[in-house]
Amino acid sequence: MKIDLHAHSNCSDGKESVEEVFRQAKLAGVDVLALTDHDTTHGWPLAAAAAKAEGIGFVPGIEVTTRAHVTSHEGKLRKFGVHMLAYLPDPNHEELKTVLRNSVESRELRLRQIVDKVGAVYDLTWDDVEPMIEAGATFGRPAVADALVKREHFKSRKHVFKALWGKNTKHDFYVPNRGVPDTIEAIKLIRLAGGVPIIAHPLSRGKGPKFGQPMPREHFEEMIAAGLAGFEVNHRDVSWRARRWLKNLAKEHDLIVTGSSDYHGLTGKPNRLGENTTSKEMLDRIIAQATGTSPQL
Ligand code: AMP
Ligand code: FE
Ligand code: FE
Ligand code: ZN
Numbered sequence: 001m002k003i004d005l006h007a008h009s010n011c012s013d014g015k016e017s018v019e020e021v022f023r024q025a026k027l028a029g030v031d032v033l034a035l036t037d038h039d040t041t042h043g044w045p046l047a048a049a050a051a052k053a054e055g056i057g058f059v060p061g062i063e064v065t066t067r068a069h070v071t072s073h074e075g076k077l078r079k080f081g082v083h084m085l086a087y088l089p090d091p092n093h094e095e096l097k098t099v100l101r102n103s104v105e106s107r108e109l110r111l112r113q114i115v116d117k118v119g120a121v122y123d124l125t126w127d128d129v130e131p132m133i134e135a136g137a138t139f140g141r142p143a144v145a146d147a148l149v150k151r152e153h154f155k156s157r158k159h160v161f162k163a164l165w166g167k168n169t170k171h172d173f174y175v176p177n178r179g180v181p182d183t184i185e186a187i188k189l190i191r192l193a194g195g196v197p198i199i200a201h202p203l204s205r206g207k208g209p210k211f212g213q214p215m216p217r218e219h220f221e222e223m224i225a226a227g228l229a230g231f232e233v234n235h236r237d238v239s240w241r242a243r244r245w246l247k248n249l250a251k252e253h254d255l256i257v258t259g260s261s262d263y264h265g266l267t268g269k270p271n272r273l274g275e276n277t278t279s280k281e282m283l284d285r286i287i288a289q290a291t292g293t294s295p296q297l
Pocket of ligand 1: 013038142162264269
């Protein structure tokens with residue numbers, strides 16, 4: 001049974017409609033798919049219908065943008081983004097709705113700031129970026145990338161990310177998501193809304209400790225104490241060293257481990273539906289912990 005618990009549609013920064021994502025899931029032989037758009041549940045009703053039409057299962061989810069505030073051993077406060085998957089929360093939970101609305105609003109302001117920075121170097125304005133996003137969808141850097149590709153400055157999203165937000169870039173085009181919940185608060189809120197919080201691609205994309213440095217055990221213990229349910233261990237952006245450490249930590253605390261694709265459409269990212277999967281046992285554990293809404297299996 002192929003269970004993929006992380007995919008995006010054009011309700012956030014995926015390239016395809018919800019219907020197309022489920023069509024592609026069927027083609028890829030996926031039996032159960034979670035739709036986890038960034039900071040929104042807008043795609044859920046479409047996904048329920050599309051999954052039914054394709055004859056596959058659907059797990060409602062959200063990839064919640066959060067910001068961690070962690071004090072290092074030297075006493076320095078470090079802030080960084082953490083993506084928190086929330087499975088099966090109540091989409092009508094008032095506080096969750098408010099927090100997500102604030103995140104979506106602040107994401108738009110932040111993207112406008114990014115466009116100002118990028119526009120100072122490349123020929124690009126907000127009028128190029130806005131049409132790249134469906135009405136009501138969550139704003140993110142991929143829309144800037146799509147606009148730069150459309151203007152033929154770059155070949156693909158990947159090339160834009162490498163040139164603008166990769167390592168050792170000449171300009172600083174980054175603006176953090178400041179209007180999003182603190183990671184610990186988000187974990188507690190997802191639980192309050194009956195959802196199951198699982199960190200998306202933990203320690204990925206250079207966020208893990210460098211070779212020879214210790215793993216951030218205290219940060220993880222703090223998240224676990226707040227109600228974290230598990231880790232998305234098997235994801236292409238998680239290093240083998242991190243996977244090994246996370247699996248041990250999960251065993252120690254009897255937590256859930258998942259695997260997923262993080263699909264963003266055939267042309268959005270190289271990630272392919274079903275390239276990483278979650279066991280039936282782990283999906284059952286997620287469902288057993290959830291009280292917010294039901295999966296459609
Ligand atoms: P943001 O939410 O604005 O911080 O943008 C992050 C999003 O950009 C992620 O959720 C991915 O969808 C996308 N992304 C990150 N790196 C890449 C990449 N190298 N190629 C394509 N998309 C990427
Ligand atoms: Fe994304
Ligand atoms: Fe993510
Ligand atoms: Zn994702």
